[in-house]
Amino acid sequence: MLESVPEPAVPDVLAPSLIGRNGLMLALLAVALLLPFVVQNFLIFQLTLVLVYAIAIIGLNLLTGFNGQFSLGHSAFYALGAYVAAMLMDKVDFPYPATLPVAGIACFVFGFLFGLPALRLEGVYLALATFALAVATPQILKLSPLEYWTGGVQGIVINKPDAPFGLPLTQDQWLYFFTLFVTVIMTVLAHNLVASRTGRAMMAIRDNPTAARSMGINIALYKSLTFGVSALYTGIAGALGAIVVQFVAPDSFTFLLSITLLVGLVVGGVGWIPGAFFGGAFVLFVPNFAESISKGLSGAVYGVMIILLIFVLPTGASGLVRAALQRLRAHKIQ
Amino acid sequence: MTALLEVRDLHASYGTTRVLHGLSFGVLEGGVTTLLGGNGAGKTTTLRALCGMVLRTGEITFAGRSIAHLSTEDIARLGIAHVPDGRGTFVRLTVEENLELGAITRRDRNAIAQDVERVFGYFPILQKRRGQQAGTLSGGEQQMLAIGRALMLQPRLMLLDEPSFGLAPRLVRELFGILAALNKSEGVSLLVVEQNAALALDLADQAYLVETGRIVFSGAAREIREDEKIRRSYLGY
Ligand SMILES: Nc1ncnc2c1ncn2[C@@H]1O[C@H](COP(=O)(O)OP(=O)(O)OP(=O)(O)O)[C@@H](O)[C@H]1O
Ligand SMILES: [Mg+2]
Numbered sequence: 001m002l003e004s005v006p007e008p009a010v011p012d013v014l015a016p017s018l019i020g021r022n023g024l025m026l027a028l029l030a031v032a033l034l035l036p037f038v039v040q041n042f043l044i045f046q047l048t049l050v051l052v053y054a055i056a057i058i059g060l061n062l063l064t065g066f067n068g069q070f071s072l073g074h075s076a077f078y079a080l081g082a083y084v085a086a087m088l089m090d091k092v093d094f095p096y097p098a099t100l101p102v103a104g105i106a107c108f109v110f111g112f113l114f115g116l117p118a119l120r121l122e123g124v125y126l127a128l129a130t131f132a133l134a135v136a137t138p139q140i141l142k143l144s145p146l147e148y149w150t151g152g153v154q155g156i157v158i159n160k161p162d163a164p165f166g167l168p169l170t171q172d173q174w175l176y177f178f179t180l181f182v183t184v185i186m187t188v189l190a191h192n193l194v195a196s197r198t199g200r201a202m203m204a205i206r207d208n209p210t211a212a213r214s215m216g217i218n219i220a221l222y223k224s225l226t227f228g229v230s231a232l233y234t235g236i237a238g239a240l241g242a243i244v245v246q247f248v249a250p251d252s253f254t255f256l257l258s259i260t261l262l263v264g265l266v267v268g269g270v271g272w273i274p275g276a277f278f279g280g281a282f283v284l285f286v287p288n289f290a291e292s293i294s295k296g297l298s299g300a301v302y303g304v305m306i307i308l309l310i311f312v313l314p315t316g317a318s319g320l321v322r323a324a325l326q327r328l329r330a331h332k333i334q
Numbered sequence: 335m336t337a338l339l340e341v342r343d344l345h346a347s348y349g350t351t352r353v354l355h356g357l358s359f360g361v362l363e364g365g366v367t368t369l370l371g372g373n374g375a376g377k378t379t380t381l382r383a384l385c386g387m388v389l390r391t392g393e394i395t396f397a398g399r400s401i402a403h404l405s406t407e408d409i410a411r412l413g414i415a416h417v418p419d420g421r422g423t424f425v426r427l428t429v430e431e432n433l434e435l436g437a438i439t440r441r442d443r444n445a446i447a448q449d450v451e452r453v454f455g456y457f458p459i460l461q462k463r464r465g466q467q468a469g470t471l472s473g474g475e476q477q478m479l480a481i482g483r484a485l486m487l488q489p490r491l492m493l494l495d496e497p498s499f500g501l502a503p504r505l506v507r508e509l510f511g512i513l514a515a516l517n518k519s520e521g522v523s524l525l526v527v528e529q530n531a532a533l534a535l536d537l538a539d540q541a542y543l544v545e546t547g548r549i550v551f552s553g554a555a556r557e558i559r560e561d562e563k564i565r566r567s568y569l570g571y
Binding site: 197200201203204206207208210211212213214215216217218219271 | 385387405406407408410411415416418422423424425426427431434435436438439483484487
């Protein structure tokens with residue numbers, strides 16, 4: 001799968017100019033800021049969830065797309081983030097924004113520690129180990145000794161926050177803006193990470209671990225750190241998800257959630273950060289669309305759509321956008 | 335001249351398969367040593383053992399310091415650059431990014447930029463391809479990139495595993511010319527594994543013949559070059 005995302009070798013003249021790229025970003029941001037004033041509340045809620053998924057998918061992408069490690073266990077990190085946030089609000093009245101860094105740090109530590117033994121595993125074996133983590137998590141959350149904290153099978157209900165400072169926004173609008181703010185920060189940070197020396201080292205390990213070691217790169221350290229950062233992203237997404245949905249329960253975080261994130265990653269484009277937004281939108285809206293086509297066979301319809309998409313766009317949205325940009329620029333040059 | 339690398343009684347194995355049975359050899363400071371031998375003799379394994387990539391025992395001293403217990407990345411940080419067989423570039427990164435990765439343990443940004451240009455001086459074709467993905471380079475270009483990337487480490491010793499493999503004859507001569515220049519002008523010591531014995535013996539000052547994990551002959555490169563019997567029986571030319 002990793003082999004299927006070659007970045008086209010773009011000659012210098014075709015590289016996006018800084019102004020053009022920033023202009024595009026600002027335009028997209030403007031649209032994102034205006035959207036909640038022109039669409040229905042339920043759609044706002046859904047768009048907020050798209051952003052939440054996008055953060056989680058960026059986390060998975062850092063691990064898989066940029067470091068070459070597979071995970072079917074990201075639902076566990078998402079769950080941990082969600083539960084940390086929910087428990088902090090439920091038990092100790094933590095203000096909801098303050099739960100995000102705590103959830104992030106908890107997941108970073110857990111991810112790093114999980115990444116250490118996982119170092120010995122490659123490819124399918126790592127996928128299996130993370131799969132086990134995903135399967136175990138909902139069951140652990142249901143354990144009765146933990147019930148005081150986790151709420152057991154019932155889970156935890158969270159209050160929906162109002163807009164602060166008397167802002168004239170509905171709760172949904174406010175949560176959307178809050179999530180958008182966090183998303184922008186997390187996206188910029190991920191972008192900078194990937195462009196840094198550390199990012200280079202991560203990709204070197206993905207491309208050729210042996211050669212990376214020969215360059216003096218401590219791959220054990222980088223791989224576990226990447227696991228930690230990836231879990232941090234997904235954990236923050238989980239915490240945001242809990243706040244937005246106002247509810248956590250073990251069965252929201254099954255192995256299926258891991259697959260959902262993986263689908264989002266592949267649809268958006270492995271190794272391309274903005275792809276997370278396409279992937280997030282896909283996994284949120286397309287299953288609903290499939291259900292509208294056939295209630296009984298919605299799963300099958302969804303499956304067929306994924307297969308079609310992979311046939312038409314083997315590199316996900318990233319390939320499509322890159323081709324479009326190249327065309328545009330080639331056109332301009334003429 | 336003093337020894338930069340000294341190896342004594344080197345054993346190595348893959349799992350339970352023993353492959354090296356007590357090799358002893360060395361590389362002089364500023365010198366060029368070549369390891370020759372047929373397929374499966376254990377030359378690649380020897381380089382891997384020096385870099386800590388396979389299980390090994392024995393004494394390995396680099397610049398007066400034992401490195402037999404160090405990890406691969408720490409050995410690289412001491413200034414030993416390994417150019418493995420089959421090149422091993424970072425296929426999805428650009429030529430320039432590959433070179434910069436070679437210097438990832440260094441902090442001197444300006445000197446790194448200068449070294450990139452210096453590598454381009456040795457291998458002009460890489461400059462033309464600087465923005466191209468390494469995986470899309472030709473085999474020969476990738477070989478040059480692998481050597482250039484190793485240079486970015488500012489190594490004191492380079493381990494080269496069959497640098498001529500898959501290159502056109504003209505390129506091979508050019509490459510060995512560059513290696514000789516690196517050795518002379520930059521003072522990088524070399525340990526070269528080669529199938530092309532004639533070429534390697536021209537470059538080297540010391541040579542060792544390896545057969546099934548043992549050294550069967552050692553001496554000055556010139557001696558071997560001129561000893562027809564050894565050439566015939568071991569090197570086949
Ligand atoms: N990863 C491995 N696992 C098990 N055995 C190996 C491994 N790599 C090499 N060997 C064995 O070790 C022996 C030495 O191999 P090595 O690659 O060092 O030979 P070489 O001298 O480099 O040969 P060539 O000139 O063909 O490259 C061979 O018998 C080979 O089968
Ligand atoms: Mg070999």
